[in-house]
């Protein structure tokens with residue numbers, strides 16, 4: 323009894339800790355927001371004429387979009403390759419992607435100098451601009467994600483008609499989603515094709531679009547893995563280990579192809595001197611390649627680590643951190659070198675980014691709480707709270723209905 | 728249409744900053760002693776060693792800034808200047824990131840910010856006048872005219888004073904050519920002008936990828952559709968066989984003909 327009490331006290335303490343952290347982030351973020359929108363980007367950020375793109379583009383947009391790639395990878399696996407085996411992770415993956423893209427758009431609102439005109443690319447076209455293409459893909463793909471996500475809402479409120487209508491169009495929708503994703507994931511890399519003399523040679527490549535696409539394919543499943551691992555703890559679910567092990571293989575393959583292309587760049591573009599110059603850029607390059615590419619490939623092919631939850635979790639963590647490092651290196655480290663400036667984000671840039679990330683976590687929690695995100699949940703715990711009961715019941719009924727059809 | 732441009736002869740520039748002041752007056756900017764391009768300075772005179780180097784937008788023939796702008800706020804006009812339209816701009820600052828000459832500058836401390844860059848005094852040109860900086864230059868270091876005229880002037884200056892010049896015009900081939908041309912007494916990199924730009928316009932680097940998109944969408948869609956069709960068919964067959972087996976298992980005496988199954 324006493325131990326039980328102690329545990330719940332401990333729980334409360336941890337809960338309040340995170341709640342307090344959450345509200346501190348929110349308070350700082352909102353203060354920064356007010357300053358950003360009343361006094362302009364200069365007052366809120368450390369951006370300058372020499373360094374026009376910082377943390378919000380480098381992290382919030384370039385990383386945000388990539389980290390949400392799990393959505394299209396898993397949707398393609400389930401719907402286009404008809405591998406029902408992966409269904410249990412479909413919904414969390416689509417949910418993350420949907421939230422991710424919403425957050426990217428919010429971040430863009432902060433970063434755009436004239437956000438009230440954000441819709442202009444809809445009517446003012448410039449098909450030569452990569453940014454224009456990214457804009458359209460992101461708008462379309464977020465719509466697609468909203469539709470892919472909507473069954474959860476329909477199911478929750480027992481709306482059968484729209485559910486059926488959606489079921490009828492889901493395959494073309496997913497195909498559209500995959501095309502849009504592959505386009506803008508790679509285009510984020512194409513953004514830098516036009517500045518060959520500004521990007522540090524180790525990160526410039528005519529293959530940038532392909533490199534971006536491959537890393538997105540690698541990091542998407544890694545994010546799904548991390549999320550499954552963490553949410554299995556937080557929500558006391560069983561972890562989908564065999565599925566995650568297979569996803570790990572996808573990551574390993576994508577990273578291997580990526581590594582080959584990176585080596586090809588070194589050989590073709592004669593980058594040896596840069597590779598073996600251990601300045602800041604050289605060290606960060608090695609960190610990225612070793613920790614973010616080679617270590618995870620080894621972990622994911624080595625038998626002991628590629629089928630244990632811990633092993634998969636840590637390899638996914640390496641992939642994600644390596645991915646973030648790669649995007650930051652391209653967008654920040656290499657431009658810093660060119661411009662000859664030192665950029666470190668201001669507290670306002672950081673707290674707005676944290677606020678957006680925190681909003682994402684909160685959104686995920688809410689969705690899991692009120693929507694059937696994990697419908698196939700096994701009951702391993704004591705009686706559940708209300709929303710989960712409803713969810714499970716509806717989930718079962720739906721399963722039934724499809725079988726009958 | 729005439730293609731206008733400006734020839735900058737760094738061998739003649741005396742560093743009097745008259746052009747800076749005239750430019751500031753034209754735009755309504757304050758006159759300052761800070762000699763670098765900024766949101767309130769569309770032309771400036773830099774000091775590189777013993778040489779004064781006037782700088783401004785190069786008005787590229789195929790401008791990188793106009794190519795990257797998602798809303799077409801930056802445009803190459805028929806008569807030469809590259810112009811900016813704030814009413815379209817969304818403030819993404821891709822133009823600043825992409826310009827090979829780092830020209831566009833930003834009003835960082837405004838909640839309603841603009842990009843700022845030289846427009847070759849387009850309104851003055853339309854009114855039959857020279858750009859403000861050219862008119863103000865007392866040393867003939869800035870010359871206004873059509874590109875053909877400017878090239879001829881450059882050639883004649885080379886011919887008159889061969890010892891004075893490094894025998895090339897900067898801006899003929901850099902990044903596909905620019906409407907602002909430079910003359911110098913030494914290699915241009917020593918003036919802080921980039922020597923590592925390709926001879927072709929930079930937008931062709933992105934266009935090589937962008938132009939493939941329609942094809943990609945078509946073939947990608949077809950391929951994915953095909954994959955779906957095959958895997959779905961396989962799944963149906965698998966399910967059907969499983970059902971069949973199940974039925975045979977339940978009722979071994981009765982073999983079910985195929986067509987009955989399909990209903």
Ligand code: SF4
Nearest residue numbers: 784785786787792826
């Ligand atoms: S110099 Fe820069 S701003 Fe000027 S036209 Fe060329 S790309 Fe545009």
Ligand code: SF4
Nearest residue numbers: 796816817819820822
């Ligand atoms: S900041 Fe404005 S002018 Fe520059 S690329 Fe973006 S939308 Fe175009």
